[in-house]
Amino acid sequence: MATTALATFKMTPWDQLPAMPIYMDQLLQLVNQALAPLALPAVTKTMVNSYVKQHFFSRPVGRQYQRNHVVAVMVVTILKQDFSLATISQAINGIRESRLVEKRYEAFAMAFEQTLHGQTVSVKPTDRTTQAVQLAAQTVAYHLLTQQTLA
Secondary structure, eight states: OOHHHHHTOOOOOGGGSOSSOEEHHHHHHHHHHHHGGGTOOOOOHHHHHHHHHTTSSOOOBTTEEOHHHHHHHHHHHHHTTTSOHHHHHHHHHHHHHHTOHHHHHHHHHHHHHHHHTTOOOOSOOSSHHHHHHHHHHHHHHHHHHHHHHHO
16 A cells, blocks of 8 residues: 555545435445545445444435445444444444534544544544544554554
């Protein structure tokens, strides 16, 4: 994995994610393309269906996925590099209950990117959920940086 791949990685901003519902194939393409620079295992239909069964997010309506689904798949894919699915589920349930998915995603993305880019996380958490989101993002970012350094 090239140093520049991590040093320049950017999460897809919330407002650049599809506002209209998309189908499974589109979701897989979008997520796998967005996360390709991280060299993580590709997300599959089986994985997404498993996430639905484990209640990481709600069932798609008419086989169509919303922006919240895309975000959940991206974040779960990143987090499962270092965290158990049970821990991820607990975090996602807290985020869903807060009804602040966009805000939590932005906190995750910022902490993840800043850590990958060698910067200090610039936004201090205002609550425990935001703190957990930021710490989790930093944990995976440091893991990826460590793997890159040892490669």
